[in-house]
Amino acid sequence: MMNCKWYNVCPMKRYFEQGKLDEKWILNYCKGDWGKCIRYKMEEAGEYHPDNMLPDGSINKDL
Numbered sequence: 001m002m003n004c005k006w007y008n009v010c011p012m013k014r015y016f017e018q019g020k021l022d023e024k025w026i027l028n029y030c031k032g033d034w035g036k037c038i039r040y041k042m043e044e045a046g047e048y049h050p051d052n053m054l055p056d057g058s059i060n061k062d063l
């Protein structure tokens with residue numbers, strides 16, 4: 001399966017590489033079912049979303 005087209009510029013990639021984000025997010029969304037990602041949907045719709053919003057739409061204040 002292809003990666004999400006936003007992966008290279010997505011803050012989730014950066015957080016994962018920095019060791020701040022569990023790999024499950026990458027596997028379940030970015031390299032899995034990215035169509036269900038809230039970040040993806042909002043990006044497509046041109047809607048603002050903060051960098052620390054996770055793929056399920058929840059906010060991680062530690063990011």
Ligand code: SF4
Pocket residue numbers: 004005006007008010011012029030031034037038039040043054055
């Ligand atoms: S978090 Fe969402 S928008 Fe970002 S790369 Fe992963 S699937 Fe794509």
